[in-house]
Amino acid sequence: MKIKEFKIEYLWAFVVLGMCFAYVSSMPVDQYDFWHYIKTGNITWHTHKIIDKEIFTFTAFNKSYINLHWASQLYYYFFYSVGGIPLLAFMHALIITGSFLLVFKLCLDYSKNMRIAAIATFISIVLSVTNFALRPQEFSILFFALTLFLLKKEKYYFIPLLFLLWVNIHGAFVTGLILVTVEVVGSIKFAKKFEISTRLLTLLILCFITTLFTPWGLKLYPAIFNIESQNLSNLVTEWFSPSLHTWAGLIFFINFLSFFILKNFSTKNWNRTDILTFIVFAVLALRSQRAIIWWAIATAPILALHLNSVILNLKIKNNSSEENLLLNYIFALILALYIVFCLPWLKPYNIFLPKSKHLLIALDTPCKLADKLNTISSAHHIFNNFSWGSYFMWSLKDNQKIFISPWLSVFPKKTIHDYLLISNGNAFWEKVLRDYDIDTLALGKEEQGRLLTLVNNSPNWVKIYEDEIGVIFKKTEL
Amino acid sequence: MKLPKITIEHLWIILIIGTVFGYVCTVPVDEIDFWHYLKAGEFMMTSHKFIDKDIFSFTMLNQSYVNFHWASQVIYYLLYSAGGLYLIEFIHALIITASFILLFFLAKERTENIRIASASLFITFMLSATNFSLRPQSFSILFFVLTMYLLHKRILWAIPLLILIWTNVHAAFLLGLILILIEWVCSIKNIKSIFNSPFLYTLITSFLTTLLNPSGIGLYKSVFAVESVSRKVSYITEWETPSIHDTTGLLFYAALILLFVLLNISKAKLNRKDLLTFLIFSFLALSCLRSVVWWALIMTPVFAEVLGKVFKKGGLPNSGTSLPFVNFIIVLVFTLYLTGCIPWLKVNNPFLPASKRLLINDDTPLEIANFIKENHKIKNIFNDYSWGSYFIWALRNDQKVFYDPRCAIFPQKVISDYLLITGGDYSWESLLKYYRVDALALSKNEQNELILLVKASADWKKVYEDKLGIVFLKQTKRIG
Numbered sequence: 001m002k003i004k005e006f007k008i009e010y011l012w013a014f015v016v017l018g019m020c021f022a023y024v025s026s027m028p029v030d031q032y033d034f035w036h037y038i039k040t041g042n043i044t045w046h047t048h049k050i051i052d053k054e055i056f057t058f059t060a061f062n063k064s065y066i067n068l069h070w071a072s073q074l075y076y077y078f079f080y081s082v083g084g085i086p087l088l089a090f091m092h093a094l095i096i097t098g099s100f101l102l103v104f105k106l107c108l109d110y111s112k113n114m115r116i117a118a119i120a121t122f123i124s125i126v127l128s129v130t131n132f133a134l135r136p137q138e139f140s141i142l143f144f145a146l147t148l149f150l151l152k153k154e155k156y157y158f159i160p161l162l163f164l165l166w167v168n169i170h171g172a173f174v175t176g177l178i179l180v181t182v183e184v185v186g187s188i189k190f191a192k193k194f195e196i197s198t199r200l201l202t203l204l205i206l207c208f209i210t211t212l213f214t215p216w217g218l219k220l221y222p223a224i225f226n227i228e229s230q231n232l233s234n235l236v237t238e239w240f241s242p243s244l245h246t247w248a249g250l251i252f253f254i255n256f257l258s259f260f261i262l263k264n265f266s267t268k269n270w271n272r273t274d275i276l277t278f279i280v281f282a283v284l285a286l287r288s289q290r291a292i293i294w295w296a297i298a299t300a301p302i303l304a305l306h307l308n309s310v311i312l313n314l315k316i317k318n319n320s321s322e323e324n325l326l327l328n329y330i331f332a333l334i335l336a337l338y339i340v341f342c343l344p345w346l347k348p349y350n351i352f353l354p355k356s357k358h359l360l361i362a363l364d365t366p367c368k369l370a371d372k373l374n375t376i377s378s379a380h381h382i383f384n385n386f387s388w389g390s391y392f393m394w395s396l397k398d399n400q401k402i403f404i405s406p407w408l409s410v411f412p413k414k415t416i417h418d419y420l421l422i423s424n425g426n427a428f429w430e431k432v433l434r435d436y437d438i439d440t441l442a443l444g445k446e447e448q449g450r451l452l453t454l455v456n457n458s459p460n461w462v463k464i465y466e467d468e469i470g471v472i473f474k475k476t477e478l
Numbered sequence: 479m480k481l482p483k484i485t486i487e488h489l490w491i492i493l494i495i496g497t498v499f500g501y502v503c504t505v506p507v508d509e510i511d512f513w514h515y516l517k518a519g520e521f522m523m524t525s526h527k528f529i530d531k532d533i534f535s536f537t538m539l540n541q542s543y544v545n546f547h548w549a550s551q552v553i554y555y556l557l558y559s560a561g562g563l564y565l566i567e568f569i570h571a572l573i574i575t576a577s578f579i580l581l582f583f584l585a586k587e588r589t590e591n592i593r594i595a596s597a598s599l600f601i602t603f604m605l606s607a608t609n610f611s612l613r614p615q616s617f618s619i620l621f622f623v624l625t626m627y628l629l630h631k632r633i634l635w636a637i638p639l640l641i642l643i644w645t646n647v648h649a650a651f652l653l654g655l656i657l658i659l660i661e662w663v664c665s666i667k668n669i670k671s672i673f674n675s676p677f678l679y680t681l682i683t684s685f686l687t688t689l690l691n692p693s694g695i696g697l698y699k700s701v702f703a704v705e706s707v708s709r710k711v712s713y714i715t716e717w718e719t720p721s722i723h724d725t726t727g728l729l730f731y732a733a734l735i736l737l738f739v740l741l742n743i744s745k746a747k748l749n750r751k752d753l754l755t756f757l758i759f760s761f762l763a764l765s766c767l768r769s770v771v772w773w774a775l776i777m778t779p780v781f782a783e784v785l786g787k788v789f790k791k792g793g794l795p796n797s798g799t800s801l802p803f804v805n806f807i808i809v810l811v812f813t814l815y816l817t818g819c820i821p822w823l824k825v826n827n828p829f830l831p832a833s834k835r836l837l838i839n840d841d842t843p844l845e846i847a848n849f850i851k852e853n854h855k856i857k858n859i860f861n862d863y864s865w866g867s868y869f870i871w872a873l874r875n876d877q878k879v880f881y882d883p884r885c886a887i888f889p890q891k892v893i894s895d896y897l898l899i900t901g902g903d904y905s906w907e908s909l910l911k912y913y914r915v916d917a918l919a920l921s922k923n924e925q926n927e928l929i930l931l932v933k934a935s936a937d938w939k940k941v942y943e944d945k946l947g948i949v950f951l952k953q954t955k956r957i958g
Binding site for chain 2: 240241242243244245249253257259260261263264269270275278279282283286287421424425426427428429450454
């Protein structure tokens with residue numbers, strides 16, 4: 001590219017997407033919702049069988065469930081074998097950035113203004129940032145953005161193929177079906193007679209049919225709806241409705257209300273599809289915080305369109321003709337250098353990153369606790385901190401079973417209730433532990449403080465390990 | 479005798495306003511948030527002393543607090559003395575209905591169409607119905623709408639007087655100041671007009687009148703403290719962001735989306751005042767469920783205007799041939815039904831569900847309170863939070879509760895300890911001992927974990943049980 005072509009508008013886009021990549025790349029892997037995917041991928045790879053029964057916990061042992069993420073588990077295990085966590089983290093950053101590149105392109109098509117497109121994409125990224133953890137949802141983010149892109153470009157023939165892949169990777173393929181449905185309904189005309197786009201309707205039917213190409217067929221759908229209702233327990237806050245009193249909720253509601261302001265000052269009309277997109281994805285986002293990302297991506301182009309209209313009405317002039325293009329290049333080069341040093345292999349040397357971001361694995365991952373548990377041959381039934389379930393599933397021996405894991409939908413309500421009862425230091429804690437025949441406790445200092453106090457004072461348990469994040473107790477021999 | 483000519487438009491408004499009246503009349507008094515006001519009013523009127531120290535709980539006994547609602551407490555007691563609960567409920571229904579009548583006039587000015595004004599009123603009713611329980615907030619509903627009306631009619635001199643009364647009745651007087659502030663901001667056209675605006679003087683005067691309360695400027699600190707403490711108490715859902723999973727939240731978000739759709743269909747633009755009002759009150763409503771009612775009230779004229787533009791675009795339906803006689807019969811039958819809804823008569827109204835025929839709702843621990851009152855050994859009662867208000871009213875003066883709905887006056891430790899004991903925490907017995915509790919009045923619905931523990935304990939004996947709860951008495955240990 002010649003120097004004279006790299007205008008400030010390109011810099012805007014580069015900064016937004018570059019910082020997105022840098023942010024995701026430098027995120028340490030958290031302990032909540034990733035490790036069990038590698039473990040199950042490992043087992044699937046070596047046994048050539050998809051795991052469809054719970055095998056890691058003793059409270060739901062052998063209980064059947066629909067393994068929605070089997071293909072992503074294989075992906076994680078494969079790339080983990082090739083390049084470890086750094087490679088997975090790098091691929092993850094590419095996937096997320098690729099998704100928002102598509103969002104940017106759509107915003108650009110809608111607004112015809114690169115700066116506006118960059119702003120709208122940035123807003124979309126900020127809304128979605130709490131969903132950037134390394135887990136199968138990343139594929140859904142990419143596929144969702146791709147589906148939206150293909151729909152707007154009217155390149156429908158790729159979409160059913162996309163769904164065929166998506167349905168075996170992550171349960172949020174349903175949001176893709178919703179996107180297609182919105183387009184179908186938006187195409188309906190009532191002028192003289194009822195008219196609907198047959199192309200879109202055929203697409204919707206084909207997409208639905210491809211979603212049946214999984215090991216479970218139609219049974220997938222009740223399982224997905226069941227997950228949502230089960231996760232409305234006290235343990236998984238991302239399934240709760242957004243609240244104005246959290247940062248993520250505040251930003252979402254500001255964004256939501258800003259559409260009313262834009263509607264008031266924009267000269268562009270809202271077509272039926274855009275109105276439906278607004279309504280449907282607003283309802284999804286209001287139902288649970290984890291759906292805010294779908295709202296953010298689906299409404300980004302609409303935001304760009306109306307923001308551009310408002311800016312044009314305000315007659316804000318764009319003074320790019322006198323800019324120093326060399327400065328743009330220098331700035332871009334510096335940013336590129338920073339981004340390179342955010343890569344997983346190089347980030348420990350990046351002095352501009354906080355120390356917690358230098359790590360590949362989050363500081364509160366119970367690595368040392370797991371190592372210690374592995375040395376305890378008599379630890380078979382472990383009452384664990386819920387947040388550590390995923391990591392323990394990955395790191396413990398096959399004959400060491402835990403109490404609870406992130407896959408909440410497989411557990412009966414009583415198990416979740418008993419977990420909370422024990423963790424909160426209810427007076428019946430010892431009796432409940434006895435009922436479950438628990439021989440080892442792996443407790444989080446932050447999450448299970450009251451229980452720790454009780455166990456420390458109990459003659460029935462002896463402390464055998466302690467570090468900054470947790471404590472292991474073993475049942476005393478009677 | 480000539481029958482009054484009642485058109486279908488009259489029917490619309492009569493039905494809506496009548497429904498509001500009938501609905502509010504038939505809401506039984508709940509146990510949570512009314513009775514302690516009545517007791518406080520009784521104390522003040524009989525002792526001629528102002529309550530600014532707690533006298534009802536043993537956890538906060540004699541601690542000072544700001545009594546925001548003193549005037550409403552006095553009003554409630556005076557009405558109770560004059561006509562009992564029947565009269566209070568009736569006046570309460572009149573207050574809410576009067577608010578809606580004023581709201582109707584405001585909506586009609588924006589659309590000139592009675593049916594559309596009625597429809598917007600109906601939306602407001604649906605959104606605010608869960609806030610119609612008998613408590614001082616109902617005065618705020620009336621004063622809020624009255625402030626809207628006075629501002630609209632530019633009867634500015636009356637507003638400070640209204641705010642003066644409001645400040646001593648309920649803490650939501652701040653909303654009145656917000657309404658005046660919005661008018662002032664929107665009246666500013668240039669720098670000169672900032673200080674020339676009559677709204678500025680109304681705002682200043684109104685603010686000064688808010689200082690005419692027993693706590694003076696200290697009122698403001700307490701109002702904000704109430705809000706922050708109440709938010710932290712997670713079981714008080716009305717202080718949380720509305721959720722689409724509960725009815726009021728669902729209706730609120732549906733109304734927001736409906737407004738958006740109507741703005742699109744009508745291609746209407748909100749003027750500066752309406753837009754600012756919408757944004758401020760939307761934020762308030764999103765911050766807590768109990769503010770949805772203010773959003774609903776303030777947006778009524780906006781809904782009326784936007785709906786008017788939608789139907790103007792599509793053409794209003796023709797009212798067709800009016801049948802005044804039929805309309806008259808409908809109004810007559812409806813009036814008879816409404817008469818049957820008034821508190822004195824509703825108990826015999828066969829068209830009401832059984833739960834609505836009650837004066838007091840059936841979750842109120844009447845028999846439990848009677849039992850405790852008769853038992854002279856009981857002084858310090860660990861109670862279910864939602865029964866605190868009724869116990870304050872029904873028990874003897876020497877019997878005190880642990881905790882009640884005036885949660886903002888309790889220190890965080892008391893609230894935390896209440897939750898620990900209720901949740902059956904391991905420290906439950908030591909905490910009860912620490913507070914010298916001699917009786918437990920536990921709810922079967924809310925305190926089941928604790929009930930199981932108490933039943934298994936030798937230190938407590940069950941002395942009463944009914945469908946709502948159980949009373950346990952502490953066993954005194956004999957020495958020797």
